Amino acid sequence: MQTVAIVGVGLIGGSFALALRKAGFSGRILGISSPATLREALSRKVIDAAPPEDEALADADVIYLAQPISRILSFLENLDTRLKPGALVTDAGSTKSAIVAKGAGMKRGTFLGGHPMAGKHLRGVSAADPDLFVGRTYFLTPTVADQMERPAEKDFATWLARIGAHPVIIGAEEHDRLVAMTSHLPQLLSTALAGLISETLPAERAQQGAGPGLHDMTRLAGSSWEIWADILSTNSSAVDAALAQYIEELQRMRSRLGSTGLKLEFEYASRLLLLLRKPS
């Protein structure tokens, strides 16, 4: 890995560039993004150069796609013929099946799906942070047998470990079912709770009745639809299944409210917290 092109130099792309540099990467880091973002990324020394797109793509050994999912999908359409032969294309999109399906047909390059479980409330290159990936799971979704044994993929995974991430190999569909449960479901539960309270309670009563628990449980409801539109549309069947399972869980709770109580449910649920507090 000598030359890396970051496509979409926002929070994730910019943080990946800064993290590589901090970990000792001595090659070139090129940026492909909007003119305003490139100016800011150059002035903050997040990237080394911003050559014309075709030139950057033809030079890079690794192309790191860090745009929103819908733009990753369209960028992949005509990418293969513009690559240096043998280049590794990877991405940081939050869902993997649709992206991996698009990336799988490459001939000049090879594609390796990725998803860092890292983020912040702030967006854009100005929020980029070299430590964003430290201690975080970094999912990789190879699609070819023994793909992770190839030199380019091995080198990339080594750099992920150097920036402090924990690479985890997983199938794209298993990934999407997993994050439907651990990320997309929590988002929708928060949105639904905030929506229901807005809808059913007078504003003053909602303010008076809100304790710290409600604040916790509705924080995610402030997430931007722009990001979630892409996530939900590329993972709707797994998200729908997760919602259906969750509704069953709530129906079970309702049936036990009046009679035996929820003692076991409370004890069982608190076990997850012990698990989540342990380092993975």
Place this chain on the structure above:
Amino acid sequence: MQTVAIVGVGLIGGSFALALRKAGFSGRILGISSPATLREALSRKVIDAAPPEDEALADADVIYLAQPISRILSFLENLDTRLKPGALVTDAGSTKSAIVAKGAGMKRGTFLGGHPMAGKHLRGVSAADPDLFVGRTYFLTPTVADQMERPAEKDFATWLARIGAHPVIIGAEEHDRLVAMTSHLPQLLSTALAGLISETLPAERAQQGAGPGLHDMTRLAGSSWEIWADILSTNSSAVDAALAQYIEELQRMRSRLGSTGLKLEFEYASRLLLLLRKPS
């Protein structure tokens, strides 16, 4: 208000005592609690004295019940005859209908239900904090016409304002429906989410897939069943109705996942956050 007896000198009862003192209350504060708690409360100067229970009850102008709900209910059984005539009995229980129904029949004393929307993860008198009520809603549920015009009730509400709380008058049943939505529903959603994830995902995958959103949304799942058993059993019909409404909201979401998307739901939900950030 000259002599206050705090029954149950834990986090809430102890904080109320410390808050009164900080706000300039110069009367006596008596404690009724377990021997170990009374020793600790005396050594921390949270209370002034711990006379025998009958003596404390006969002396106090205000009896402040800060035990768990089930113990407030049993304490109210034979309280009236032990009171100084004209004493005000009030409580800090998280549900109001059942408690208010028990308190309503008093002859020597009068009863005023209360519920401070304040708390901490820590429990016990060692966690008591004179600023616990600052900026917090303090619900009061009078049951008699013009009850808040009586001198003892007015005096008590004045002290609530002095300790920094915002007294809010509300009917006991409206209170219980409100907190079913703003407090009890969020608790059960968190318990259900943590339970579902424990149940359906291998431990390692749950750890790998957990981001900050899941941590937020499962924090409440660590709450102790002992407290929630009382809350849910004294508010089961309002909680059941809140769960049913929430399930409908999730079903609506499911029906829109594939087609029109959830743009309006996201926008609508984020309005609640703006509201909750404003001071009430």
